[in-house]
Amino acid sequence: MSSNSSESTAGGPGGRWARIARASLAPARAFQTSSRTPLLQVLKTAVAAVIAWIVCSFIAPQQVPVFGAIAAIIVVQPSVNQSFTRAFERSIGVIVGVVVAEAAAFVFGSPGWLILAAIVISLLVGWALRFPQSSTVQIPISAMLVLSIGAQTPGYAVERIIETIIGALIGVVINWLIVPPVALKPAHDAVASLGREVAAIMEGLARVLSEPTDSASRQLLLVEARLLRPMQAKAQAAVDLAEESLRFNPRRSSHRAELATDAALLTMLGIVVTRVLGMARSLNDHFDESLHEEPTAAGIAEELRRAAHDLRLVMQNAALPVAEVELLGDEPPALTAPLQALMPSPEHWIVIGSLLEDLRRVREEIVGAIDK
Incomplete structure (x- = not known):
């Protein structure tokens, strides 16, 4: 009786299924952190994204205000100082990316290879100007979107800059107003x-x-x-x-x-x-x-x-x-x-x-x- 019980818990079907379950969950645990992001920060991020979406929808009604919401989400950080830094970095990255895209389109027109060239040039510009990683990555993203979407949408580049700055400002204000964290x-x-x-x-x-x-x-x-x-x-x-x-x-x-x-x-x-x-x-x-x-x-x-x-x-x-x-x-x-x-x-x-x-x-x- 005891041997059967031992077999079912350690080496029997029950134990085997438990080991299989633990093994299947191991890859998921590798992506988990030891502690959660504070719920208040999650809620503040959601509030900032919703407000940025509503405000930016009035700036360019014909466009889905994705970029303002993205800026708000990125800017809400664990501290107000980090929010200011992220807002500045993202805004600078977007502006430089738009300038690179507009300059490339003005010089080369709109050949098919221009988007790839703009990505490479944008990364080199970020490196040459010693921008932080967040701004350096943002430059080619903005340039790529301007060249691919903005070519069919007049005023897209300017609207993208305005939308990003508004979303970033909303993220800073929300993080400053709603119980800023003190560590x-x-x-x-x-x-x-x-x-x-x-x-x-x-x-x-x-x-x-x-x-x-x-x-x-x-x-x-x-x-x-x-x-x-x-x-x-x-x-x-x-x-x-x-x-x-x-x-x-x-x-x-x-x-x-x-x-x-x-x-x-x-x-x-x-x-x-x-x-x-x-x-x-x-x-x-x-x-x-x-x-x-x-x-x-x-x-x-x-x-x-x-x-x-x-x-x-x-x-x-x-x-x-x-x-x-x-x-x-x-x-x-x-x-x-x-x-x-x-x-x-x-x-x-x-x-x-x-x-x-x-x-x-x-x-x-x-x-x-x-x-x-």
Whole structure:
């Protein structure tokens, strides 16, 4: 009984059909993203396309207002600044494409090969003028449509330019009016994650300096410290995206202070990351078991724990997301006085000196952030 059940679920017809279904869906999943476009942006795009279609239908009643609707759809972007950029790029691409088509028709007439020649010339013009990819692609499309459709429709080229500009303007206005997106939360989360990880690495360095560890754990700590660089790059990208989302955004005034705090914290964390990574390398390269006997090593370990505490305090005071187990309440800063270092032994002066200099810079940055 159990063997039959196992066969039906794993190797029997039921299991076989399940595998076939999963295999058939695999190509479809390859074209899917991990997250959907926000529904609000989809609705804004639809509204912009409908309005552009209605408005442009009055400009050229004899033509279907496809190009105005296309411009509106393309221009509605995740940020208002990107909408302005796309509107400008598409308008310039259409204008240059129309000029190329009109000039080619004026010089060569209307032979059958002219459309292919105009496509090649348009691409070269976009390349020569160093246009972005979106404008470069738009030039040959506009030239091709003008030469193929416009030859039978007087005034087609001018109407296409006007229609595209109107559709682009409608897309910008709709994206500006209907709840323009503000990408502050990803920036908050990325900066907070980086701060938490830096604090954890500093506590790991303190453990290496204050208690016995093996080579594998020290090597793992170095790897974790090196992973701070990708986290820093991710946080910087999130802050840059947030800054872009605020450009030309009517809600920017209420969010600029928050973003400025994130940017300042990220600058501070960038310096701390460099120093923490240097400390991890120094300990990994110059560690020996007698390092625990150095009185200054214990002092450095304690300062690292205090620095981790105060870094979490800085993140908490900046209202960044903090894990519940890391909440510090109204605790005061722990970095109250500089470390008084003793002369290290000749075998350890390189690693102790390196750690002290990195610790000095870490302390300066964290104390400075607390005092602000």
